[in-house]
Amino acid sequence: MGFDSSQLLKAILNSVDAAILMVDSNLKVVMCNRKFEEFFGVTPSLILNQDKREAITRDIKWRVKDPEEFQDKLFWLYENPEIISNDEVEVELPRRRILHRFSGPVFDEEKNLLGRVELYYDITSAKDLQKEIEFKNDQLFLLNAAATAISQSLEINKLLNYFLRRVIQATNCHSGIIYVKNDSSLKLAKVEGEIKAIAKIPRFLAEEDWDTISWGPIGGDKKTKFLENIPGNNFFICFPAYSNQRQINGLCILIWDRLPEQWLNRALFNNVGIYLGIGIRNAYNHQEAQRLAILQERDRIAMEMHDGLAQTLSYLGLGIDTIYERILNNRIDEDSINLLEQLRDVIDRSYGDVREAIIGLRIDISENIGFFTALENYIREFEKLTKIKVKLKVSGEKFDPTFENQLHVIRIIQEALTNVRRHSKATEVHINFSFSPKFISVEIEDDGLGFEKKLNENTLSSLHQGIRIMKKRAAILEGILDIETSRGKGTKVLLYIPVKKEAAK
Structure with missing residues (x-):
């Protein structure tokens, strides 16, 4: 039984897991397999023996994400037939695919140009996995930035400054705002980035309006109207900061001119909000510890003044009264001289105590x-x-x-x-x-x-x-x-x- 070579070639091409299309030197389509139809939704019979440029303009380019770029690239390659090219094409119809495209010349044994061949490999899964890994890396970088920032300082202003700068750097947003809990409302604490009209940002916000993670275009709801003074078409993500028992102790608003897809993740910003909440809580605990330490130092100084300086002054007063009485009665004797020396020694020791106390307070x-x-x-x-x-x-x-x-x-x-x-x-x-x-x-x-x-x-x-x-x-x-x-x-x-x-x- 003999084989029809053309039928055999067609069978082989249809079994290959890649879309294959070939044009001759006159740019007419001479070969097209079934994968091409699967990838682009165009049956081979519609384009075989057709001018590929017309087929692109009429049937193919509308199926890819960027039609004009797709057309311009192929037309340029047809005008420069000996160039080899590797690039990627994102197809949207009949369904989304990312394809790796190889385009190169075909020569006969005498090196005569026969035409060009295009091979398209489906790399959607690999690209989606790569994208997911990149997203995860970006998200881990943000979490690390937030965790690192809250460990940089226990002073509230420095903490918020570190946090906002690190988060802006990690997310490539252009601006950020932080509010912190103040009684029953949220008080403006830090603004960073390209926001110019800071005076138009409200100093206080109602806590109940910001108790969930949200994102979208600025001005798309009433609560972000105050951000409309920022030039350009901007998008925001806002997330509350939580202390213990999910109690809100702050709010962060991040602003982009275009909101990247990897940040549309509630679980991610829930964790970032927890980090910020821990930082704010620790800073306030530190403030309270400092306040108590100051009170303890005041008590210590008061006790030392009572036990030391006050008693010393009382002793000096009695000694001076004794010397004064003896001077009035013209009774200056050796005991008076000894008493003066004792008073001088007490003054010297008290001076040393005061000097040492001052050194300690410094x-x-x-x-x-x-x-x-x-x-x-x-x-x-x-x-x-x-x-x-x-x-x-x-x-x-x-x-x-x-x-x-x-x-x-x-x-x-x-x-x-x-x-x-x-x-x-x-x-x-x-x-x-x-x-x-x-x-x-x-x-x-x-x-x-x-x-x-x-x-x-x-x-x-x-x-x-x-x-x-x-x-x-x-x-x-x-x-x-x-x-x-x-x-x-x-x-x-x-x-x-x-x-x-x-x-x-």
Whole structure:
């Protein structure tokens, strides 16, 4: 049984998983398989022996996403028949497909040009998968940007600035607005990007109008009318920020001139809103912790003034009254001179106390400076004031205590050094930090006189008051404070802080 070569070739072409079309040197269609009909919805009989340019104009180009670009590219290739081309075509009819197109010349054995062949491979699944991966990468980048931003600062304005800039960068939107909860409404807190008419943005919004994630053209509903002053045709996505129990504590509005498809994802912006809500909550908790720390410092200063400065002034007043009476009665004797020397000594010690208190109040433990830098600055000032040498040593894998605990740690060290200056007659102090998986330990050891610990525990001396203050701060840190001392052997203050407390940010 013989084979018809033309029928065999036709069968082979129809079995290939690609659309194939060939034109001769006169641009007439000489070959077209079934896949071409499947991909473009055009039966081969309609275009065979037709001028391909007419077929493109009449039957084919209207089926692709960009008809004019499709036509211009093929016409250019027909005018330059020896060029090889690889590109992509998106077909919309009879159904959406993305096709890889190969177009190249066909020569005979003598290198004479016979025409051109076009091969179209369906790469829709691969392109859709690639697009989905790109979308996921973009979305993960946004989530990472949001998570990173809220860890940059505990100060509310800096936090919102970091967050908005990172999110704008991640999403390629041109502007962003953040509101934060203020009593029963939302208050304008941060504006970033191309928004010029900031004065036209309302300072307050009703919380109930913004309790869901939404997107669309600006001005498409009443609540986004206030954004219509932004030049151009813009689109928005707005999402609430949540604190605990899904309670709204903020709102973010992002603005694009064209809204990319990958951001139309409610679950994504629900998670971004949770990150923002956590950041706002942490910032407000930090504000409250700072406020309480300030109140505690005021109480401490008030107590120290009552126990120290007030009693000192009272003693000075009595001493001056005694000297004044003796001067009036012309009774200046050796006892009067001794009393004056005592008063002078009290004044000197009080001056030192006030100077040291001022140094302590100047301690800057902001996030920008860092805990150990602030401590080193304080130590330098203490050394200048007292002429006592202080050596700081750190062992283990060093890290700063949590920001809310830093003030308590540094005040414990400050109180210990104050006791050294007042009572120990020491010439040198060693402060040793040691970091381990379970504890941060701090040792403050001096070479001074020491004291009898049991006797001191039943007294109300300034030394005992200082120890009581240090132990109170250690309890706030959920730590342990102990003192090792004996008369003539110096004093060591030991502070242990659990690392689990430090890691609870």
